[in-house]
Amino acid sequence: MNKVISVGSQFPEFKKIAVSANALIADAPGKEFETISNAVHTASGQWMVMFWWPKDFTFVCPTEIASFNNAYGEFSDRDTVLIGASTDSEFVHLAWRRDHEDLRGLKFPMLADTSKSLADELGILQADEKIAYRATYIVDPQGIIRWVNINDLSVGRNVDEVLRVLDALQTDELCPCNWKKGEETLTTQMANN
Amino acid sequence: MSIVHETVQSLFTELNIDTNHSSFALHKLAATDSKYLKDLKLNVLTVLNKNTSLTKKEALLLAICVAANDRNEVLAAGLEQLALANEATMEEISEMYALTSLMNTNNIFYRFKHYFQDNTIYNNTPAGLRMNIMMNPVTGKAFFELASLMVSALNNCEMCIKSHEASVKQHGVTEHKIFESVRLVGVIKSLIEVL
Numbered sequence: 001m002n003k004v005i006s007v008g009s010q011f012p013e014f015k016k017i018a019v020s021a022n023a024l025i026a027d028a029p030g031k032e033f034e035t036i037s038n039a040v041h042t043a044s045g046q047w048m049v050m051f052w053w054p055k056d057f058t059f060v061c062p063t064e065i066a067s068f069n070n071a072y073g074e075f076s077d078r079d080t081v082l083i084g085a086s087t088d089s090e091f092v093h094l095a096w097r098r099d100h101e102d103l104r105g106l107k108f109p110m111l112a113d114t115s116k117s118l119a120d121e122l123g124i125l126q127a128d129e130k131i132a133y134r135a136t137y138i139v140d141p142q143g144i145i146r147w148v149n150i151n152d153l154s155v156g157r158n159v160d161e162v163l164r165v166l167d168a169l170q171t172d173e174l175c176p177c178n179w180k181k182g183e184e185t186l187t188t189q190m191a192n193n
Numbered sequence: 194m195s196i197v198h199e200t201v202q203s204l205f206t207e208l209n210i211d212t213n214h215s216s217f218a219l220h221k222l223a224a225t226d227s228k229y230l231k232d233l234k235l236n237v238l239t240v241l242n243k244n245t246s247l248t249k250k251e252a253l254l255l256a257i258c259v260a261a262n263d264r265n266e267v268l269a270a271g272l273e274q275l276a277l278a279n280e281a282t283m284e285e286i287s288e289m290y291a292l293t294s295l296m297n298t299n300n301i302f303y304r305f306k307h308y309f310q311d312n313t314i315y316n317n318t319p320a321g322l323r324m325n326i327m328m329n330p331v332t333g334k335a336f337f338e339l340a341s342l343m344v345s346a347l348n349n350c351e352m353c354i355k356s357h358e359a360s361v362k363q364h365g366v367t368e369h370k371i372f373e374s375v376r377l378v379g380v381i382k383s384l385i386e387v388l
Contacts, residue, residue: 170325179352
């Protein structure tokens with residue numbers, strides 16, 4: 001039985017090898033890879049969207065990954081680091097990127113959770129095959145999970161929905177101008193944050 | 194054609210404004226040797242230099258907000274050099290432009306909502322506007338709020354002024370400092386009217 005880490009929780013600590021965005025133009029062996037940890041977004045005060053898929057080299061995945069990639073600019077406009085992940089190894093990721101036309105131009109890293117430790121901690125491993133469900137996380141600059149969406153293995157995602165939620169999370173009415181009668185305490189709390 | 198008038202020229206020099214700068218209103222005042230020129234000059238120098246709660250840098254940054262709000266580039270350019278010479282950074286100066294721009298949205302948008310406080314649609318629909326520069330301002334929250342209050346004062350949004358005034362005080366800013374600030378923005382605005 002999975003125990004999913006949900007909204008309000010700290011995203012688990014991780015440090016994983018990933019295929020870097022520009023892996024296919026790497027000029028030396030080994031440069032295709034980078035180590036990614038929580039600092040990838042927290043160090044620069046950015047948000048993170050991490051999305052998981054079950055297996056490399058399957059049919060639904062490249063379409064979905066390509067649609068995230070097409071929206072890469074939308075995420076960076078929103079100060080958001082985009083990361084794709086599965087339990088495949090970095091070498092499988094790299095082979096898949098080399099193999100599939102839609103994946104050659106990826107602008108975000110593909111994280112390799114080869115030990116499955118992160119997927120396990122997130123509670124998104126499917127019981128039989130121990131592969132990740134199509135989970136999507138929005139994590140704020142403080143490392144707190146603000147949105148989780150988990151689709152079953154065969155159900156693709158809608159990137160516009162992720163952007164809609166991200167916009168809603170990022171557009172707090174922070175200005176004291178938003179003061180309303182009876183809401184002084186809320187404004188006070190926001191002002192003191 | 195530059196304005197040949199000692200008071201005008203000394204004010205320009207104090208504010209680091211090009212001495213060849215000219216305007217229709219200043220020409221008129223200089224041509225008749227209006228007594229107002231001396232008042233204006235002394236008022237400007239008072240609000241920039243004779244504060245007990247506002248530092249010189251803070252005074253200049255607030256003055257930049259007034260110039261930004263009225264898009265007066267002649268004054269803004271002069272003030273920027275003075276601010277840089279008084280320990281302001283380019284990031285802090287830049288933030289005043291961001292803040293002034295954002296507050297123009299808020300002063301219009303919220304003022305409208307404030308007129309219709311019983312309207313549930315206007316008041317309960319999320320604005321959906323990004324205000325992330327308010328989160329971690331480079332000038333610090335207290336000063337950022339103070340500058341936001343001043344732009345609201347310039348743009349005459351009553352509820353924005355009242356809510357920011359409360360917020361500024363929560364951040365520990367004294368009423369005396371708020372007083373000096375609003376005196377400053379009023380005077381700098383009067384300068385822009387003729388500049």
